[in-house]
Amino acid sequence: METGTLYIIGTPIGNLEDITPRAIRILNEVDVVFCEDTRVTRRLFERHGITTHLKSLNARTESLKIAEVLDLLKEGQSVAYVSDAGTPTVSDPGSQLVGSVRNEGIKIEVIPGPSALTAALSITGVPASEFLFLGFLPHKKGRQTQLKEIAQTKRTVVLYESTHRIIKLLNELEEHIGERKVCIARELTKIYEEVLCGTPLELRGILENDPQKQKGEFVVVISQ
Missing domain, CATH: 3.30.950.10 (Tetrapyrrole methylase, C-terminal domain)
Incomplete structure (x- = not known):
């Protein structure tokens, strides 16, 4: 079975209009989006009409959720990760996740955005x-x-x-x-x-x- 792709997506640091069309498209197309705080990301989703299922993955739970993300990717599902604001892993969670996915040889794509x-x-x-x-x-x-x-x-x-x-x-x-x-x-x-x-x-x-x-x-x- 072909594995899925992990997308690391930059999101607005304040103004919810500061997100690229490509980021909106990918967030709509993936099977699930992991995020720091579902309440924060849901506001962004509501602003742009995104309905993809949200799951939490933050600094406290990152090491515990990596296995779940890997299982989804190995099943062929596509997964996105966003932080509350800006670019994931830059003074934000995500580096452990990216490192683990990369170690498994699974494809990762970046969707650049605000920082x-x-x-x-x-x-x-x-x-x-x-x-x-x-x-x-x-x-x-x-x-x-x-x-x-x-x-x-x-x-x-x-x-x-x-x-x-x-x-x-x-x-x-x-x-x-x-x-x-x-x-x-x-x-x-x-x-x-x-x-x-x-x-x-x-x-x-x-x-x-x-x-x-x-x-x-x-x-x-x-x-x-």
């Missing part, structure tokens, strides 16, 4: 021909090591940060990188999209003076 990483680099004006992407810094162990790495590198650095820790990160960056230029991109592609640039101290002041600006998911771009 907060590249979106932020394109809109901040910071040199982006060469950069270091660190995703979310560790909460505790290893955090200081990565902050020192940021201070020492001569490349642009890109981080992700949450609303709960953005002030803490700016305090740490002030200590480690001083007055290097930093841009924070907030709520990309959404109604309240905003990019702020300055030193860590200046940015902290802006956010502390307006708590509304502390809300949302942040991409932090640190200039060379």
